[in-house]
Amino acid sequence: GDSVTQMEGPVTLSEEAFLTINCTYTATGYPSLFWYVQYPGEGLQLLLKATKADDKGSNKGFEATYRKETTSFHLEKGSVQVSDSAVYFCALSGRNRDDKIIFGKGTRLHILP
Amino acid sequence: EAQVTQNPRYLITVTGKKLTVTCSQNMNHEYMSWYRQDPGLGLRQIYYSMNVEVTDKGDVPEGYKVSRKEKRNFPLILESPSPNQTSLYFCASSSTGDYGYTFGSGTRLTVV
Numbered sequence: 001g002d003s004v005t006q007m008e009g010p011v012t013l014s015e016e017a018f019l020t021i022n023c024t025y026t027a028t029g030y031p032s033l034f035w036y037v038q039y040p041g042e043g044l045q046l047l048l049k050a051t052k053a054d055d056k057g058s059n060k061g062f063e064a065t066y067r068k069e070t071t072s073f074h075l076e077k078g079s080v081q082v083s084d085s086a087v088y089f090c091a092l093s094g095r096n097r098d099d100k101i102i103f104g105k106g107t108r109l110h111i112l113p
Numbered sequence: 114e115a116q117v118t119q120n121p122r123y124l125i126t127v128t129g130k131k132l133t134v135t136c137s138q139n140m141n142h143e144y145m146s147w148y149r150q151d152p153g154l155g156l157r158q159i160y161y162s163m164n165v166e167v168t169d170k171g172d173v174p175e176g177y178k179v180s181r182k183e184k185r186n187f188p189l190i191l192e193s194p195s196p197n198q199t200s201l202y203f204c205a206s207s208s209t210g211d212y213g214y215t216f217g218s219g220t221r222l223t224v225v
Contacts, residue, residue: 034213043117043203043216044156089156093213100171101146101207101214105155 002027006090006104013080014112021075021107023064023090031092033057033066033073034101038087047075047088085111115140119204119217126194126224134189134220136204144207145187146171146214147179149200156203162187194224 006023013019025033032051036044048057053068062077073090090104117138126132138145146161148171158171162181176198178190187206191198201221205214 036213036216043218044205044214045216046213049213100158100161103156105153 002031002092002094002102004090004092004102004104006088006107008105009087009108010110011107012110012112015082016079017111019075019077019080019084019109021088021090021109023073023075023104025071025073025090025092027071027092027094029094030068031094033064034091034093035062035064035073035075036089036091036103038089038106040086044089080109080111082111082113085109115215117204117206117215117217119202119220121220122218123221124223126222128195128224129193132191132194132222134191134202134204134222136187136189136217137185138187138204138206138215139185140206140208140215141184142206142208142215143184145181146205146207147177147187147189148203148205149173150203150219151200159189159202194222196224198222199224 003026034049035047037047038044048059050057050066056065064073064075087106087108089106091101093101120135143164147159148156150156157173160179162168204217207214
């Protein structure tokens with residue numbers, strides 16, 4: 001079945017460092033891909049999405065490009081801030097009737113001042 | 114404000130005492146879902162509903178019930194809670210999968 005694999009954390013970086021969180025997926029057909037962010041004590045928020053190959057999703061300085069040839073959707077940010085500390089989830093949604101979203105296990109990010 | 118509202122935020126209960134966690138959305142979304150989040154296991158889907166009176170099992174439905182009598186509400190019912198249902202629960206809704214989900218703030222449940 002469909003699945004999402006993302007790099008295990010925690011990931012610890014200094015402020016202003018470059019961030020990459022890897023995400024690869026297995027799916028039949030052409031899923032939509034998402035990154036969600038969970039700040040401490042809160043629910044998940046949609047960070048960005050891409051619905052077809054080569055689409056780039058972007059928000060709050062974060063970017064991810066839908067790469068069908070490598071089945072990847074890596075999250076990047078050029079200069080992280082302490083406020084980016086959170087758990088990040090990669091997810092996919094198949095184009096089937098139940099609209100089910102499948103999540104990766106999450107990557108905890110710590111940014112040091 | 115568009116949102117998904119869960120109540121309560123925190124709940125401590127005893128084994129076997131029936132409880133309900135409410136979920137309500139104000140976005141007229143057809144699709145609603147319940148997840149539980151556990152360390153090392155990520156988010157696992159419990160039940161989902163594609164519309165009123167239509168519900169189906171997710172990956173971990175055992176010990177849970179749901180109902181969808183109205184479009185806006187999707188309560189999660191634990192008829193006889195057990196300690197292994199101690200977890201952080203999230204309700205989510207969506208108009209279609211392509212737009213992503215809107216999540217509630219979560220309910221932290223402890224069963225002793």
